[in-house]
Amino acid sequence: GDSVTQMEGPVTLSEEAFLTINCTYTATGYPSLFWYVQYPGEGLQLLLKATKADDKGSNKGFEATYRKETTSFHLEKGSVQVSDSAVYFCALTLDSGNTGKLIFGQGTTLQVKP
Amino acid sequence: DTEVTQTPKHLVMGMTNKKSLKCEQHMGHRAMYWYKQKAKKPPELMFVYSYEKLSINESVPSRFSPECPNSSLLNLHLHALQPEDSALYLCASSSTTTGFSPLHFGNGTRLTVT
Numbered sequence: 001g002d003s004v005t006q007m008e009g010p011v012t013l014s015e016e017a018f019l020t021i022n023c024t025y026t027a028t029g030y031p032s033l034f035w036y037v038q039y040p041g042e043g044l045q046l047l048l049k050a051t052k053a054d055d056k057g058s059n060k061g062f063e064a065t066y067r068k069e070t071t072s073f074h075l076e077k078g079s080v081q082v083s084d085s086a087v088y089f090c091a092l093t094l095d096s097g098n099t100g101k102l103i104f105g106q107g108t109t110l111q112v113k114p
Numbered sequence: 115d116t117e118v119t120q121t122p123k124h125l126v127m128g129m130t131n132k133k134s135l136k137c138e139q140h141m142g143h144r145a146m147y148w149y150k151q152k153a154k155k156p157p158e159l160m161f162v163y164s165y166e167k168l169s170i171n172e173s174v175p176s177r178f179s180p181e182c183p184n185s186s187l188l189n190l191h192l193h194a195l196q197p198e199d200s201a202l203y204l205c206a207s208s209s210t211t212t213g214f215s216p217l218h219f220g221n222g223t224r225l226t227v228t
Contacts (some may be wrong), residue, residue: 021208033213035143038220039223042222043118043120043219043220043221043222044157044206044219045205046217046218049216051214080217089148089156097214099162099168099169099170099211100147100164100170100210100211100212100215100217101159101162102157102159102217104157105156106155106156108158
């Protein structure tokens with residue numbers, strides 16, 4: 001079935017370090033891919049998205065490229081801040097299904113230390 | 115600021131109580147969702163409404179009863195819950211249920227069943 005696999009956390013980095021959170025997917029159709037972020041005590045916020053192969057989503061210094069050949073959508077940021085500490089979820093949805101159903105990865109906790 | 119508003123933020127209820135969770139959005143979205151999130155886990159889909167009609171029920175127990183009175187409002191009626199139903203309940207909306215439409219989440223209602 002369709003699924004999303006994220007690297008296990010927690011990921012602990014020092015401020016200004018480079019961030020990569022790996023995400024790979026399995027899907028039978030043509031998925032749209034998303035990264036959501038959840039800060040403590042809050043709901044999920046859309047961080048970025050990509051709807052077709054080779055698209056690059058970007059927002060707030062974060063980037064991810066839709067790689068169909070490796071079925072991946074890795075999240076990167078060049079210089080993290082303490083305020084980036086949160087849980088990051090990779091997710092997909094299938095346009096062909098037209099259900100709106102999001103399939104989430106397990107989430108990766110990022111902790112950034114000053 | 116989130117564009118999906120959920121009330122109340124916190125709710126404590128006994129197993130014999132009846133309560134309701136409310137969700138409101140004014141983005142003109144025609145799809146609305148209820149998700150349940152346990153600690154350190156990704157959200158799990160419960161219900162999807164598309165154009166005010168229930169389109170997906172993920173085999174949720176009948177003690178959870180959704181209602182969509184109009185395109186801006188979504189309720190979740192709770193009755194005879196169990197302690198294991200304690201969780202963060204997230205409402206979300208999207209413009210449609212197609213795969214290209216990202217979900218916008220509220221900050222959730224943290225429910226404790228005693």
